[in-house]
Amino acid sequence: xxxxxxxxxxxxxxxxxxxxxxxxxxxxxxxxxxxxxxxxxxxxxxxxxxxxxxxxxxxxxxxxxxxxxxxxxxxxxxxxxxxxxxxxxxxxxxxxxxxxxxxxxxxxxxxxxxxxxxxxxxxxxxxxxxxxxxxxx
Amino acid sequence: xxxxxxxxxxxxxxxxxxxxxxxxxxxxxxxxxxxxxxxxxxxxxxxxxxxxxxxxxxxxxxxxxxxxxxxxxxxxxxxxxxxxxxxxxxxxxxxxxxxxxxxxxxxxxxxxxxxxxxxxxxxxxxxxxxxxxxxx
Numbered sequence: 001x002x003x004x005x006x007x008x009x010x011x012x013x014x015x016x017x018x019x020x021x022x023x024x025x026x027x028x029x030x031x032x033x034x035x036x037x038x039x040x041x042x043x044x045x046x047x048x049x050x051x052x053x054x055x056x057x058x059x060x061x062x063x064x065x066x067x068x069x070x071x072x073x074x075x076x077x078x079x080x081x082x083x084x085x086x087x088x089x090x091x092x093x094x095x096x097x098x099x100x101x102x103x104x105x106x107x108x109x110x111x112x113x114x115x116x117x118x119x120x121x122x123x124x125x126x127x128x129x130x131x132x133x134x135x136x137x
Numbered sequence: 138x139x140x141x142x143x144x145x146x147x148x149x150x151x152x153x154x155x156x157x158x159x160x161x162x163x164x165x166x167x168x169x170x171x172x173x174x175x176x177x178x179x180x181x182x183x184x185x186x187x188x189x190x191x192x193x194x195x196x197x198x199x200x201x202x203x204x205x206x207x208x209x210x211x212x213x214x215x216x217x218x219x220x221x222x223x224x225x226x227x228x229x230x231x232x233x234x235x236x237x238x239x240x241x242x243x244x245x246x247x248x249x250x251x252x253x254x255x256x257x258x259x260x261x262x263x264x265x266x267x268x269x270x271x272x273x
Contacts, residue, residue: 014263016150016177016219040219043150043177045263085150085174128148128179 004120006053007063011073013082016043017098020087041085046103047126048077050111054119064119072114077107100127104135140256141197142185145207147216150177151232154221175219180237181261182211184245188253198253210244234262238270 018041019033029037036042050073054063084090086098092106104125115121126132152175153167163171170176184207188197215224220232226244230236238260246255261267 012263014176014178016175035217038217038219038223040222041150041175041177042148042217042219043175043179044148045179083169083172083176085172085176088174089172128146 003055004053005056005063006051007066007069009050009052009066009069009073011048011050011070011078012045013048013078014043014045015081015084015086016041017086017093018042019097019099021097022095041087044127046081047132048073048107049124049126051122051124052115052119053122054116064115069115072111076110076114080110100125100131100133101135104133108135138187139190139197140185140187141200141203142183143200143203143207145182145184145204145212147180147182147212148177149180149215149218149220150175151220152176153231153233155231175221178262180215181267182207182241183257183259183261184241184255185257185259186249186253187256191252198250206245206248210248211241214244234260234266234268235270238268242270242272 018038019036020029021032024032050069052064052069056063081090081103086093086103090098093102096102096106104123107125108121108123111123112121123135124132125134152172153170154163155166158166184203186198186203190197214226218224220227220237226240227237230240238258241260242255242258245258249255255272257269257271259267259269
């Protein structure tokens with residue numbers, strides 16, 4: 001019998017960004033990314049859902065203590081991304097286009113190192129109410 | 138009297154920054170909202186108009202026409218833009234939610250039909266923070 005349980009923690013950060021590939025011309029960027037390429041940036045309230053899956057610990061009754069999970073997300077993700085410009089302020093996006101897909105993968109890579117390897121991890125990132133991505137798929 | 142409300146949304150970058158103050162004072166007053174390289178939001182705009190129902194149409198105002206006014210005079214000017222740098226009707230103003238709501242009111246008002254009054258501009262900066270302006 002599968003005894004795994006999924007635990008979810010939701011957090012939010014507000015950030016500016018623009019979609020731009022520096023290897024392409026301005027015209028190509030405009031065609032490819034449209035208004036998301038606007039030179040002076042735009043921004044979003046990003047809603048982040050972190051899903052942690054594993055077996056319930058018999059001692060605590062937890063898969064993971066959500067307070068601990070919240071602290072990990074707060075310290076390593078929210079403090080890093082909140083009220084920042086993803087293109088200019090975040091090292092990982094100096095060369096990487098800050099699409100929702102790439103942001104989710106970066107968040108996964110950061111959190112994967114901080115959460116016990118026996119637990120499965122999934123990142124769900126809403127850029128708007130209508131657009132969201134999931135990694136790993 | 139009846140009220141009609143239209144919801145719109147736009148995504149924009151901004152920062153809270155008073156150019157007459159030092160960097161230190163801006164950070165003291167506005168905190169992380171003063172981040173030099175901007176941050177951004179998904180704004181939700183809720184506009185309510187009021188008036189009497191037209192007997193011939195059954196409408197207070199054709200909601201599509203209200204939507205067209207909001208698109209042309211508000212959303213197209215601010216969606217995917219930087220409120221501090223790109224928006225003509227925010228030029229010289231602090232890009233707070235309060236000021237943005239007032240400026241949006243001024244953008245909409247001249248374009249409403251004579252029999253329709255603007256009742257409220259409600260603007261959400263995040264799901265937990267919103268302002269309301271009733272024109273006075």
